Amino acid sequence: MTGFLPFRGRSENGSQLIAESFREERIDGEAVEVEILPVLWHGHQERLQSAVKRCRPDLILSLGEGSADWSRFERLAVNEAAGPDEEGRPPLSLKLDPEGPEERRSSFPFHPSDFPQSRWPIRESEDAGLYLCNATFFHSLGTGIPSVFLHLPILGENEKGEYLEELRQLVATVVRQSRVGEQLA
Numbered sequence: 001m002t003g004f005l006p007f008r009g010r011s012e013n014g015s016q017l018i019a020e021s022f023r024e025e026r027i028d029g030e031a032v033e034v035e036i037l038p039v040l041w042h043g044h045q046e047r048l049q050s051a052v053k054r055c056r057p058d059l060i061l062s063l064g065e066g067s068a069d070w071s072r073f074e075r076l077a078v079n080e081a082a083g084p085d086e087e088g089r090p091p092l093s094l095k096l097d098p099e100g101p102e103e104r105r106s107s108f109p110f111h112p113s114d115f116p117q118s119r120w121p122i123r124e125s126e127d128a129g130l131y132l133c134n135a136t137f138f139h140s141l142g143t144g145i146p147s148v149f150l151h152l153p154i155l156g157e158n159e160k161g162e163y164l165e166e167l168r169q170l171v172a173t174v175v176r177q178s179r180v181g182e183q184l185a
């Protein structure tokens with residue numbers, strides 16, 4: 001499971017909070033490995049590949065913060081990059097992989113009725129942006145390992161307890177769905 005460090009001057013990132021809450025835990029008996037990524041273009045793909053190689057996961061579940069009042073189950077990652085990182089550096093290239101496809105699509109099933117009711121309902125999305133969330137998803141999909149990217153709502157200052165409780169349930173549901181999918185395959 002990946003999350004991101006805070007960015008744009010914020011002191012917390014909800015994706016980091018949720019991912020770290022699963023550190024050294026199990027979901028339905030499955031170990032959860034957590035990798036928190038800096039919001040930096042330089043070395044991003046290498047950090048992700050290193051974590052995948054070290055952990056050898058059955059599922060790559062990446063979390064990031066979106067800008068809406070709902071959670072987004074991303075379906076599509078594009079081979080594009082834009083925007084300066086936390087050090088003010090632009091992406092190394094406008095293409096994440098100059099030799100790669102224009103887009104990669106997740107085949108992970110999405111059924112809104114499978115997810116718990118929440119203050120932050122989940123919706124399907126085909127726009128992971130062009131920033132590091134999209135890059136993480138694009139590179140994860142390129143590993144051949146089932147990959148999911150969830151954009152979580154921005155963590156508000158006075159809602160940490162409810163945010164943790166509800167969004168942990170959402171993340172656990174995705175992991176459980178991946179296990180059911182394996183059993184059916």
